[in-house]
Amino acid sequence: MPIKSYIAYTEPNRGPALAATIEAIAGCGAIAAGNRDALIVVTDSDSEDSETELRAHIESIEGLRGLTLVSAFDGGEEESAL
Amino acid sequence: MNRREMLKQLATASAIRAAEALMPGVIFAAPPPNTGGKSMEWKKAPCRFCGTGCGLLIGIENGRAAAVKGDPASPVNKGLCCVKGYHSVMALYGADRFKTAFVRKDGKLTPVPVKEALDLVASQLKTTIAKSGKDSVAIYGSGQWTIPDGYVASKFFKGCIGTNNVEANARLCMASAVTGMMTTFGADEPMGCYEDIDHADVFVLWGNNMAEMHPVLFSRILERRQQKPDIKIIDLTTRWTRTSMAADKVMLFKPQTDLALLNAICHEIVRNGWVNSRFVERHVSLKAGKTGIGYGLEDKFAFTDEARAITFDELTKNLAGYTPEKVEALSGVPAKEIRYLASIYGDPKKKVVSYWCMGFNQHSRGTWVNNLIYNVHLLTGKISMPGNGPFSLTGQPSACGTVREVGTLTNRLPHGEVTNQQDREMAAKIWKVPVERIPAKPTYHTVEMFRALDRGEVQFLWIQVTNPMVSMPKLKRYRDAARKEGRFIVVSEVYPTPTSDIADVILPSAMWIEREGMFGNSERRTQHWDQLVQPPGEAMSDTWQLIEVARRMGFQKEFPYKPETHIREIWEEYRLFHHGPAHEMASYEELRKRPGVIWPFVNGKETKWRYHGAHDPAAQGNEHLFYGKPDKRAWLWFRPYEPPAESPDAEFPFWLNTGRVVEHWHTGSLTRRIPVLHQAVPRAYVELHPADAKRLNIRNGDGVRLTSRRGSLVLPALIDGRGRPAEGQVFVPFFDEKLLINEVTIDSFCPISKEPDYKKCAVKVERA
Numbered sequence: 001m002p003i004k005s006y007i008a009y010t011e012p013n014r015g016p017a018l019a020a021t022i023e024a025i026a027g028c029g030a031i032a033a034g035n036r037d038a039l040i041v042v043t044d045s046d047s048e049d050s051e052t053e054l055r056a057h058i059e060s061i062e063g064l065r066g067l068t069l070v071s072a073f074d075g076g077e078e079e080s081a082l
Numbered sequence: 083m084n085r086r087e088m089l090k091q092l093a094t095a096s097a098i099r100a101a102e103a104l105m106p107g108v109i110f111a112a113p114p115p116n117t118g119g120k121s122m123e124w125k126k127a128p129c130r131f132c133g134t135g136c137g138l139l140i141g142i143e144n145g146r147a148a149a150v151k152g153d154p155a156s157p158v159n160k161g162l163c164c165v166k167g168y169h170s171v172m173a174l175y176g177a178d179r180f181k182t183a184f185v186r187k188d189g190k191l192t193p194v195p196v197k198e199a200l201d202l203v204a205s206q207l208k209t210t211i212a213k214s215g216k217d218s219v220a221i222y223g224s225g226q227w228t229i230p231d232g233y234v235a236s237k238f239f240k241g242c243i244g245t246n247n248v249e250a251n252a253r254l255c256m257a258s259a260v261t262g263m264m265t266t267f268g269a270d271e272p273m274g275c276y277e278d279i280d281h282a283d284v285f286v287l288w289g290n291n292m293a294e295m296h297p298v299l300f301s302r303i304l305e306r307r308q309q310k311p312d313i314k315i316i317d318l319t320t321r322w323t324r325t326s327m328a329a330d331k332v333m334l335f336k337p338q339t340d341l342a343l344l345n346a347i348c349h350e351i352v353r354n355g356w357v358n359s360r361f362v363e364r365h366v367s368l369k370a371g372k373t374g375i376g377y378g379l380e381d382k383f384a385f386t387d388e389a390r391a392i393t394f395d396e397l398t399k400n401l402a403g404y405t406p407e408k409v410e411a412l413s414g415v416p417a418k419e420i421r422y423l424a425s426i427y428g429d430p431k432k433k434v435v436s437y438w439c440m441g442f443n444q445h446s447r448g449t450w451v452n453n454l455i456y457n458v459h460l461l462t463g464k465i466s467m468p469g470n471g472p473f474s475l476t477g478q479p480s481a482c483g484t485v486r487e488v489g490t491l492t493n494r495l496p497h498g499e500v501t502n503q504q505d506r507e508m509a510a511k512i513w514k515v516p517v518e519r520i521p522a523k524p525t526y527h528t529v530e531m532f533r534a535l536d537r538g539e540v541q542f543l544w545i546q547v548t549n550p551m552v553s554m555p556k557l558k559r560y561r562d563a564a565r566k567e568g569r570f571i572v573v574s575e576v577y578p579t580p581t582s583d584i585a586d587v588i589l590p591s592a593m594w595i596e597r598e599g600m601f602g603n604s605e606r607r608t609q610h611w612d613q614l615v616q617p618p619g620e621a622m623s624d625t626w627q628l629i630e631v632a633r634r635m636g637f638q639k640e641f642p643y644k645p646e647t648h649i650r651e652i653w654e655e656y657r658l659f660h661h662g663p664a665h666e667m668a669s670y671e672e673l674r675k676r677p678g679v680i681w682p683f684v685n686g687k688e689t690k691w692r693y694h695g696a697h698d699p700a701a702q703g704n705e706h707l708f709y710g711k712p713d714k715r716a717w718l719w720f721r722p723y724e725p726p727a728e729s730p731d732a733e734f735p736f737w738l739n740t741g742r743v744v745e746h747w748h749t750g751s752l753t754r755r756i757p758v759l760h761q762a763v764p765r766a767y768v769e770l771h772p773a774d775a776k777r778l779n780i781r782n783g784d785g786v787r788l789t790s791r792r793g794s795l796v797l798p799a800l801i802d803g804r805g806r807p808a809e810g811q812v813f814v815p816f817f818d819e820k821l822l823i824n825e826v827t828i829d830s831f832c833p834i835s836k837e838p839d840y841k842k843c844a845v846k847v848e849r850a
Binding site: 001003004005006029031032033034035036040041042044069071072074 | 086089090092093094096097098101104105108110165168169757758761762
């Protein structure tokens, strides 16, 4: 049950709109930078396969210039990495 | 808040902090969430990765370390962390932690109770000493030893057993900085502190990829430049890195020619009349040492330098061989760039900080190149003042606090040198042992200690909190040595490593916040932390392992500490060594209260800049007083350019450089068990210049065979990844125990510091 966060870079001045688009995807959260063309994206999915699909979906959004993984947590109660 | 929500907030916070590190000044529409539920308790601890010494707040929930955030109260990182710091607590919970001891029986490591293993270690120590003498037993620790670990190791081996066979892996990373400091100033550790970043106009980085190795400090520099756009960052490097990408000017130089470049800068400072004559006349002595000093490639190599006084005219004459044009031919740096750099240092209106780390220290002339950067600052008087100074960064969390201050090297004591009668008397008095028991002669530095293991002179070796079977240069010789008949290897570790593979006894160690301790960072800041969680199984701190073995050998009187108060008792005993204005340490109570304390700590006040009367009580009100030397002056050493032990030739035409990446800590035994970091960089690689790759028909991901005179290794190619070596050079990170680049490296070292040169040897590069 992975929870992951990414830094996403966007085309100029498209951060807020892209954040809204990503927020609308189930299992995704996004925060736009106020002064840079960048977003924070957080994903919450049931499995690594779902996470891979979610990531592919986000990466396909026009105006996004790529995702950089920052952190990943296994959210399962028993097998949590933390 | 449930656990899942808390983790989402932690993930968000990590990403925001990382973005802040990558893009200083970035502001997000929402502030970082306040991670942690009501049940989470936050406790302070310094990060256990790298020498920066970031203050962390560790979130404890149900007896487990569950979250990390930067400590806003820490002057080091001001609430920021790098990717390793944010994930640091995950290193506690790898599935394969050692929870009990192991003893090799019939060739196989077999689990046994820790008590049985400690009995065996003590009896083996006694037997070996009885059979082959005190100098046949040795301990090898690291800059990841806590201060109490290193202190009891030194007391046990030097004061109780009576051997100077105490070394630490800081010999492999910081020894040249120590000898550089000692030869120039007569006292170790930087005169400035991180607050220099808030005052400097120009940052000159020498062979130092700060963006990856000290990312939090680098983010502070970038933030300062954002606030003041006329701030400049100059990157002198042999390889294009992430630091180069952020720098205002990059000067690529050929390996080893930093020696010549620094002399060229001095040449220009003298030629243009930029010498601060008043400062030099009052505070500097001019010296020259021996030349043609060798490379330590042969066993039992010995070298002793001799200081000879020289005049300013002699210095000028010596520097005449280093005109910018001559040095351009040698280094590849254009003469006009050398002049530009000299003008920066020479401009009295510009405050300049020079930073370096392994590029200078892991150098076959490491002491010399450290001396030379001091020369630049001494000639211009830019030293020991806010925003002006040379600053040697450390690689490990307590390379300074433990190895340099406690003195866990063969030649050192907690105060001073084993060769000094007064220093031995002080140690004997505080340790309550006969002074005759502390030998007056150093024995083996690290490389020679492993050579002595090979020769059979060292037969018992106790390794704590380091992984030499990954990190030693010319690795095969020393791995074979450890496996020889008649050698007994004890390894105190938290996870299986190539070093625990060669052990006869493995002792399970309590790690970092599983025990109480102190580290000392690059800026002389001592940081204390409480035990925050329980260690797994029978794991025990390295400090207590040593005490248990010492008591089994009959040294109960010397180690009277109580389990519940032993760290306090050890600290208060240790700080007796540093009493006085030049090195006064804070009390245990003071350390517990604060997010670290910079020494000298006199009358409740930290000394942020040493050797200057405005800041340093030991300078006795003088504008500058270099009190480490008998003449109260800093010694400016003329040191020439000399080539490294091995340079490319027709058979081995490439330079090999090795180092680290931001995601992994040293040999990777911890960070490779943190899934996020492991996934980010799962294996080592070889970086090539695109032109070399094209010529050799090598594409990204292709197998590349590197061969040196010592060994051979196949790695995947990385072309234009995060770094780009110059043509004719390759770079390999050393964190990967499955791709051991030290099979290829050379065990030459600086004859003064005895620190190996991991940055230069000659290799052949072929498509595999």
